[in-house]
């Protein structure tokens with residue numbers, strides 16, 4: 001009979017919403033034990049399957065995914081330690097929890113040395129088993145999350161939906177991945193259009209609270225007098241027109257993230273209230289005498305030089321330090337020109353998908369885009385391509401289809417500096433184009449060949465010619 005102390009019928013496990021999507025295999029020759037373990041595991045959302053012998057388990061392991069194994073070490077036949085070895089061989093990633101009898105803890109210790117995740121001794125209570133399974137499930141979830149993050153960081157074009165492979169961007173992705181798993185405030189700095197909101201979203205949606213709200217608050221566009229009631233909420237009658245109480249955005253973000261955009265625009269008197277809210281983790285709605293606890297992660301962004309604002313007295317030093325626990329700066333596009341072709345390709349693909357009409361950039365257009373400084377950064381690039389797609393009727397976007405500020409960049413390149421265009425032999429022109437493209441792409445010759453529309457062997461041959469003495 002079952003060696004469990006609690007009877008299955010008296011056990012009322014907390015129901016977990018939805019499945020946890022983990023597959024658990026129970027290997028035990030005692031039917032009653034299998035049934036009770038199954039009940040506990042299912043109540044926690046595991047998909048379960050059972051095996052009454054090691055051989056039965058191996059057959060199943062060979063044909064289906066398994067994340068967690070509950071293995072009785074006192075199996076008849078070859079024995080539990082051999083079964084553990086075979087399971088680890090088939091499913092090295094699976095977390096194996098071994099079940100041992102009283103007095104045979106020694107074998108559990110051996111099992112842990114051989115790679116078991118944990119052990120439990122019979123008789124165990126269902127509560128004990130539940131806690132153990134909850135722990136392994138949290139452990140596996142974290143492992144999966146870390147793997148997803150690593151994959152995102154490794155993805156070909158960038159981090160999730162953030163496009164960019166420049167070394168500064170790679171560094172940024174590593175900080176985002178770290179920040180996602182911490183609870184500290186993060187200050188995101190960068191010029192307009194560099195992707196500050198995208199980064200804030202990436203931090204939130206890569207973290208453990210991604211199912212909770214992400215609430216952006218645009219401190220720049222809100223009327224200063226409204227920011228307080230928007231952030232903290234208000235009670236009925238707090239001011240004229242406050243007919244009904246209203247929750248503030250910090251309360252709406254409960255459990256998740258509040259993204260305070262353009263934090264540099266926040267009025268100084270409100271900065272003190274915000275600091276207090278962050279430090280004390282509570283807010284006082286406008287018109288109320290009571291403080292309400294909040295549990296919100298704060299991300300803030302600014303395109304202003306906050307340090308300077310602090311030294312000028314326009315921004316509170318204490319709030320600056322509080323927000324700046326972790327900080328990251330997104331480089332402007334002109335400092336990572338090698339990402340321009342990648343970004344342009346990404347936006348054109350997206351436009352092709354929505355319009356069903358494929359467009360590519362001519363070499364001249366790409367050259368102009370590489371030479372331009374993009375004061376409005378990625379947003380300007382995106383808008384420029386959207387406009388060009390709308391204006392161009394053919395499949396190719398030419399340099400003339402781009403705004404004049406952009407094709408101006410190219411004519412400047414080919415001018416001698418005295419206002420009159422310089423006339424160059426074709427071969428010289430070709431050499432300059434090839435060399436400057438490679439320089440602009442930080443030495444990426446393969447990409448240069450692709451963008452210049454020549455084969456990589458041709459490019460290498462030409463480079464060899466340039467470097468060999470006449």
Ligand SMILES: Nc1ncnc2c1ncn2[C@@H]1O[C@H](COP(=O)(O)OP(=O)(O)OP(=O)(O)O)[C@@H](O)[C@H]1O
Pocket residue numbers: 161162163164190191192193194195196197198199303343378379382
């Ligand atoms: N690295 C990137 N990859 C893909 N799209 C990007 C990237 N950076 C920015 N974008 C796009 O550019 C636009 C501007 O991005 P976002 O709003 O995040 O910038 P911002 O820094 O918050 O700008 P602002 O300071 O003007 O508010 C968005 O449409 C976004 O999708």
Ligand SMILES: [Mg+2]
Pocket residue numbers: 196197261
């Ligand atoms: Mg923004």
